[in-house]
Amino acid sequence: MRLEAVSKRYGRGGWVLREVHAEVPPGATVAFTGGNGSGKSTLLRILAGVSRPTGGAVTGRPPVVGYVPDRFAPEGRLSARSYLTHMGRVRGLGTGAADARARRLLDRLALVGGADAQLRTLSKGNAQKVALAQALLVPPGLLVLDEPWSGLDTSAHGVLAEIMAEVAEAGGAVAFTDHREAVTRAHASVAYAVEGGRVRPAEPPAPRAPVAEAVFAHPDDGRVPEPVDWAALPGVRAASGDAAGTRVRVERPHADALLRTALDHGWSVAALSRDPAPPAGTPTPKTGGRA
Numbered sequence: 001m002r003l004e005a006v007s008k009r010y011g012r013g014g015w016v017l018r019e020v021h022a023e024v025p026p027g028a029t030v031a032f033t034g035g036n037g038s039g040k041s042t043l044l045r046i047l048a049g050v051s052r053p054t055g056g057a058v059t060g061r062p063p064v065v066g067y068v069p070d071r072f073a074p075e076g077r078l079s080a081r082s083y084l085t086h087m088g089r090v091r092g093l094g095t096g097a098a099d100a101r102a103r104r105l106l107d108r109l110a111l112v113g114g115a116d117a118q119l120r121t122l123s124k125g126n127a128q129k130v131a132l133a134q135a136l137l138v139p140p141g142l143l144v145l146d147e148p149w150s151g152l153d154t155s156a157h158g159v160l161a162e163i164m165a166e167v168a169e170a171g172g173a174v175a176f177t178d179h180r181e182a183v184t185r186a187h188a189s190v191a192y193a194v195e196g197g198r199v200r201p202a203e204p205p206a207p208r209a210p211v212a213e214a215v216f217a218h219p220d221d222g223r224v225p226e227p228v229d230w231a232a233l234p235g236v237r238a239a240s241g242d243a244a245g246t247r248v249r250v251e252r253p254h255a256d257a258l259l260r261t262a263l264d265h266g267w268s269v270a271a272l273s274r275d276p277a278p279p280a281g282t283p284t285p286k287t288g289g290r291a
């Protein structure tokens, strides 16, 4: 997907984006970084197709787009599960398939209050989990995430990183914004800087190193380890919890530092692999169908 000389102004206001050139290729994870008001959200809305550029062209947008806006404040008595099932049907799934997919996603994201929580009762972070689930009901060819880490709890950070990696590994493109350099470096394969409505390629993130995978568990002596924001540590690609413990994929040059951090926080190393298999359950993006 490509933006060519894209410009945007709202009504008769000043130019928010000027002559933007950017590429979001299949399999890439593209970060747009910049200060408040620089135009990042406007750019992501144009990428997602929910806002039209005033000038220029957008080409090659995949047919299935998942979009998570920076703010999602749903109203209403509908439960998260019913809402997602409805949205799944709007996206062309049968009721059974939509419901099953909704429940699996809400389980994976650990929606507090469960799938039957009413939308209007959700906290910011839990509403964001519903927005993310909605974007993934049909595996997207393009996943657009506006400040996706803000508001999410630590365990969801890991799941989000894992989901982004899965979409890219399945050949989809991911575009996201974040203010933090470390997050951009850990998760992006391509980066652009947005400043005053101009967009330029940022210093390319370090080439992707081979990964190792560690599983951290509670020690046998009954001590409770301190929480760690695994996804924010240097080189961490994904972190998630399962029956064995917390599973963290990290670029190999950062593996020793990760182990030190885990041990310093009272975690026990339950397993370590220098050559792990790709993540299970990698979805295949649809190349046709409704967006």
Ligand SMILES: Nc1ncnc2c1ncn2[C@@H]1O[C@H](COP(=O)(O)OP(=O)(O)OP(=O)(O)O)[C@@H](O)[C@H]1O
Pocket: 010, 013, 016, 034, 035, 036, 037, 038, 039, 040, 041, 042, 043, 070
């Ligand atoms: N719907 C709108 N109508 C008018 N002006 C808007 C609208 N949306 C955004 N703007 C203006 O466009 C500019 C860029 O806003 P945008 O939200 O794209 O920036 P941002 O980089 O995402 O900011 P932040 O990091 O604070 O979310 C701002 O000056 C903002 O006031």
